[in-house]
Amino acid sequence: MQCQSCGTQYPDNFRTCPNCGAPAPMPNQRPYNGQPNPYNGQPQFNNAQQNPYNGQPQFNNAQQNPYNGQPQFNNAQQNPYNGQPQFNNAQQYPYGNPYAAPNQVPPGMSKHDFYHSPLCKKYRGNIIASSVIIYICVGINLLLIAFLHNYTSLIDAAIMLGLGLAIHLAQSRVCSILLCVYGVINTIFVFLSSGEFGGWLILVAAIYAIVATFQYQGAWNKYNRNGQIPY
Numbered sequence: 001m002q003c004q005s006c007g008t009q010y011p012d013n014f015r016t017c018p019n020c021g022a023p024a025p026m027p028n029q030r031p032y033n034g035q036p037n038p039y040n041g042q043p044q045f046n047n048a049q050q051n052p053y054n055g056q057p058q059f060n061n062a063q064q065n066p067y068n069g070q071p072q073f074n075n076a077q078q079n080p081y082n083g084q085p086q087f088n089n090a091q092q093y094p095y096g097n098p099y100a101a102p103n104q105v106p107p108g109m110s111k112h113d114f115y116h117s118p119l120c121k122k123y124r125g126n127i128i129a130s131s132v133i134i135y136i137c138v139g140i141n142l143l144l145i146a147f148l149h150n151y152t153s154l155i156d157a158a159i160m161l162g163l164g165l166a167i168h169l170a171q172s173r174v175c176s177i178l179l180c181v182y183g184v185i186n187t188i189f190v191f192l193s194s195g196e197f198g199g200w201l202i203l204v205a206a207i208y209a210i211v212a213t214f215q216y217q218g219a220w221n222k223y224n225r226n227g228q229i230p231y
Contacts, residue, residue, distance in 0.1 A: 126212035134164030
């Protein structure tokens with residue numbers, strides 16, 4: 001670099017002239033190839049020929065940029081699924097395709113698989129809820145036996161537990177009806193012996209179980225007829 005005051009040559013990284021001490025010019029004021037810097041810190045492209053892209057992508061036709069921001073799959077052979085799930089049969093979805101229509105399930109399911117299908121969640125939930133109420137009644141009965149030492153009531157607890165398991169595990173309509181009969185008899189017996197309306201919780205559980213098991217059986221029958229679940 002040449003000092004503008006005394007003409008002394010010195011390296012570009014010097015901030016002052018070593019001869020006269022004059023400050024070196026700023027980078028954008030330094031000569032450009034022996035000439036003043038016409039761009040003064042600006043980009044050196046000033047027309048379309050020098051900077052044909054002007055910040056734009058360098059693809060300008062389908063041959064240079066065939067995808068143009070689109071996925072590179074353009075037919076069923078390249079993208080056979082096209083955004084759809086890759087499962088398409090009952091073997092891959094043994095409990096029913098969750099992407100199918102809301103009331104459609106694969107044909108040929110066993111009753112066990114049908115019961116555990118996601119589409120039977122409502123009926124399965126009602127049956128489990130009624131069974132839980134029965135188990136609560138059994139627990140209350142066992143606590144009373146422990147405090148009152150009335151061991152003859154173990155028979156009642158065993159009956160309720162057996163019927164509750166049958167409703168829960170086998171979805172038995174017969175057992176739900178028997179539980180209702182037992183609940184009615186138990187309520188009448190408590191009322192006649194103590195004058196109080198007791199044992200009503202087991203009756204509520206029995207009625208709930210009857211409704212739940214019959215709804216489930218109706219859904220199973222409709223599935224066998226036309227492959228659908230009623231809602």
